[in-house]
Amino acid sequence: MRSLNDEAGNGPAVASPSHDGRAPAHGGRARFDYLIVGAGFAGSVLAERLARGLDKRVLLIDRRPHIGGNAYDHLNDDGLLIHRYGPHIFHTNSQQVVDYLSRFTGWRPYEHRVLAQAAGQLVPIPINRTTVNRLYGLDLDEAGVATFLKSKAEPVAEVRTSEDVVVGAVGRELYETFFRGYTRKQWGLDPSELDRSVTARVPTRTNDDDRYFGDKFQMMPLHGYTRMFEAMLDHPNITLALGSDHRTVAREVRYDRLIFTGPVDEYFDFRFGRLPYRSLRFRHETVDREWFQPVGVVNYPAEEVAHTRITEYKHLTGQSHPRTALTYEYPSAEGDPYYPVPKPENAALYRQYQALADATPGVHFVGRLATYRYYNMDQVVGQALALYGRLAEAEAKGGTGGGTRAAAERIAAIGGRSATEPVAL
Structure with a gap:
């Protein structure tokens, strides 16, 4: 892993970049096979795979002064x-x-494990048997909790919003206790204004399972995320430029292809307006x-x-x-x-940018910001690995690797949902 100064020597010449992902061929500038914008999960995984797997020279940049993204x-x-x-x-x-x-x-x-401050006490969230028994001073078994929640639930003819999801599952009282205020603070909107995906991903349990997630693998990097990223990027083919703006760097180096993990609306100069x-x-x-x-x-x-x-x-x-x-x-x-704020009008705005992204040759849009999805970390890794697979396959055939939409679809199984489904906390 090198710095851009190591590559640049006495300083690169400056030339205007083009929006097809290829810098003009002027001499005196460092040359890379790939310029990757964003050193979070998507960019770092692709930098590692392209450098180690395909022996590509990669310039990885980030506007922040560190690797690892969020x-x-x-x-x-x-x-x-x-x-x-x-x-x-x-x-x-x-x-x-x-x-x-x-x-x-x-x-x-x-x-x-997560607890919520409610009614003067700390109770498990997602709602489970312990939550119900503590809040209501009961001693229900699993069947009793199921019956209790069913009695509280309010039928919703058509589930469209986050409010519909919760009220239809546990009723208005528990909705008011745990979801309405939190959602209004988190989103600046009432749950009745938000897509159902916001609360649909939070389960309700009738047993005592107080784990926030139910995934097969649950763990933390032994020495932290940054140490993991440092090991991932420890390769002589990878050059880092931190605290750097991608438009400035694009004028100062030569590269064949661009992988962009930043906000897709920013890449296109907010042509249709800002994505919320x-x-x-x-x-x-x-x-x-x-x-x-x-x-x-x-x-x-x-x-x-x-x-x-x-x-x-x-x-x-x-x-x-x-x-x-x-x-x-x-x-x-x-x-x-x-x-990303999951509302129909925002999804429609993103589709306009997605059409531009799909029509932009030599550029791959990957990750949360570039695809306007709140992917979990493992989904971003899966998306990056899927794109690398396409690029490696195209390399073997002498092609370009195609776009990123198909690569996104290939990761759907990782998180158990469609790659086009909006996801939010």
Whole structure:
């Protein structure tokens, strides 16, 4: 892994880039087979695969000063490992993804558990038997909980919105307790205005299973995500340029193909307008006590509480330390893009950009921002591996590898849903 300065020598000549993904052929500039924009999961996996698998020279750039994208973690001033951009919990049902990432990291077993502050107490979320019994002072068995929830549920003729999903499953009282306020804070919209996918991915259980996820593989990188990315990118064919804007770099180097993992609307200069996103603000702090809360994440659904959740990282990392690190999350309308807003008009706007992307030769659009989907981490890895498979196959046949839409469809089985289905927390 090299820096762009190592490649550039006394400094590259500057020439205007073209939007077909190929820089003009002027001398004196470093040359690469691929320019990859974005050093998160999608970009880093493709950089590693192209460098190691196809012996390609890759320039990997990111506007941030670090690798790892939103999964970036680091030691804070007190020596505690924290996630800069909020908690990232690895879970998957894909053996392929686990096998691939295991080349670059060991694992720490970890099953994520979340509690919610409700009615003056902490109860498990997703809703399970313990949640119901604690909230209502009952002692129901599984069958009793199923009957209870059925009695609370309100029939919905046509399930279209997030409100419909929850009210139709557990009734309005539990909807108000756990979902309405949290969703309004998280999205800045009422659940009745949001696509059903927002809450459809949160299960309701009648047993005592208090795990947030039910995936076959649930674990955390043994030494953190950043160490995993460092191992992934440790290859002489990979050159890094951090803190770099892709348009500037594209003028300063020569490259044959472009892989873009940033916002697709930004790539096309917001031709049809901006795709809406929700952002987050984070307040990180260290507390002078060994533990702060009983689980890694506690949710705060009440609208009068400004933050949506508090994360305590030692639960996730297994780190032993006399102090503990916390992150408070505050949803925001401004800032870095995190969550695509799942509304029909936004999906229609994205389809306009998707048509442009599909018609742009020599450029592959991959990852959350480039495809306007809130993929889980394992799905992004799967999408990147699928695209690499297409590129490798095309290389063997002397072709170009085609577009990324078909590659996205090939990862549907990884997360158990269609690659075109909107996903959000």
